[in-house]
Amino acid sequence: MGALDSLSGLVFKNGDLAPHLSLGLGGKADYLALPRTREELGRVISAAASDGQPIRVLGSGRHVIVSKDSVRGVVLALGGAEFTRVSVVGDRVVAGAGAHLSAVVEAAGRAGLSGLEHLVGEPGTVAGALRLRVPEGEGGLVEHVDRIRAVSASGRVEELDAAMLHQGENRHDPFPSAIIVEVEFRLEATGQEPVVQRLKRCWIERRIREPLRANTIGPIFRGHDAADLLRKSDVARKSEGCAEVSDRNPNFIVVRSPAHPADIINLIEAMRQRVRERFHIDVERQISIW
Ligand SMILES: Cc1cc2nc3c(=O)[nH]c(=O)nc-3n(C[C@H](O)[C@H](O)[C@H](O)COP(=O)(O)OP(=O)(O)OC[C@H]3O[C@@H](n4cnc5c(N)ncnc54)[C@H](O)[C@@H]3O)c2cc1C
Known part of the structure; x- marks a missing residue:
């Protein structure tokens, strides 16, 4: 029996990923880990290292497509209270990664703190958005990030x-x-009224x-110009099975x-192919396929 197998109630062998993916389309993970505390997370990481298993992390799974019936290694979902807590300390918002x-x-x-209003309505978790650098360009989330805490391979924060x-570059x-556990944002104290107006x-x-809409995923490709290239390549309404390019x-x-x-994966390839044929450009996929 491996070290991961001994973490019962915390790590689930052949764990079902569907409830952890926004579209509910997913297979299983060799090991699905649902730690509730940093201490439990540390134990999962040490056990994975000792068993030689790779680790992937899921936020709300809006930007991940699971293509295989079974994802190798450990998939971590940080949905416990310790990873989803949000508190305000002076001009800072301290948020759990999940x-x-x-x-x-x-x-x-x-709290009347300004800086994140442009993220209103943005789906996803703090760490997922940080890793994707949402939204792209000036005024992005990363501009307000002051501190990031992550768990190292040895299990320490x-x-x-x-x-x-x-x-x-912004896309870097x-x-x-890193397995991010907490992000601290430093914002501007302007009072509630101007923040509400901007929101x-x-x-x-x-x-x-x-x-x-909840059944929409994207952006599929990286870069400011991706939507424009796709539009000029006439991909609108192109479809594969039950997946269709958004008309908006x-x-x-x-x-x-x-x-x-x-x-979804076939449609992404067809979209990429269209842009390649029209512009001889290879658009870079942003959405992760596991
Ligand atoms: C420029 C841009 C604009 C967007 N605009 C819109 C929009 O208008 N409408 C819309 O519906 N969606 C939009 N999205 C998509 C949406 O923002 C993302 O789907 C969402 O932020 C992903 O968050 P998630 O928690 O679901 O991350 P996931 O999809 O679960 O994960 C995303 C990535 O983050 C990693 N990750 C997650 N948690 C951690 C962690 N704790 N530590 C380390 N890595 C972690 C994952 O491994 C994965 O690589 C946009 C995305 C981008 C990049």
Whole structure:
């Protein structure tokens, strides 16, 4: 029996991933780990190291497609109370990695702290959005990140150098293998009223700009110009099985029941192929396929 097998009630062999993926389309993980505390998380990491098993982390699974019946190694989901807590300390919002962005935006708004209003309505968790650098470009979430805490391979909580987020290109991810547990945002204390006004404005802008339906995934490809390239490549309404390119933004895919992950993956390839044929450019996939 391996070290992971001995963590019963914490690690589930052949764990079902579907409840942890936003579209519910998923197979199983060799080991699904649901730690409730940092101490439990440390135990999972040590056990995975001792068994030689790789680790992947899921946020709310909005930007991950599971293509295989079984994902090798350990999949971590940080949904426990210790990983979803959001608190305000002075001009800072301290959020667990698994906290939903909506909870962070709400806490900042209530405390009259400004800086995250443009994230209103953005789905996903704090760590998922940070890893994806949501939204792209100026005014992004990363600009307000002051501290990041992650668990090291030895299971200890360590602080990452948040300044590295601001180096290099915006698309650069300086911590590709970090398991993030907490993020601290430093915001501007402006009082509640101006924050509420900005939240209303950002919400309206978002509704006009993006397809926000629950069965929509994206952006599929990285970069400001991806949607434009796709539009000019006439991918609108292209479909594979139960997956169809969104008519509101061609960098998003609308998924209908009973979709299979292969529908989405085939459509992504067809979209990429269209852009390649039209512009001789290889668009870079942003959505993760496990
Ligand atoms: C530029 C941009 C604009 C977007 N705009 C919209 C929009 O308008 N509408 C919309 O519906 N969606 C939008 N999205 C998508 C949405 O923001 C993401 O799907 C969401 O933020 C992903 O969060 P998640 O918690 O579901 O992460 P997941 O999909 O679960 O994970 C995303 C990545 O983060 C990693 N990760 C997750 N948690 C951790 C952790 N604790 N430590 C380390 N790594 C971790 C995962 O391994 C994975 O690589 C946008 C995304 C981007 C990049």
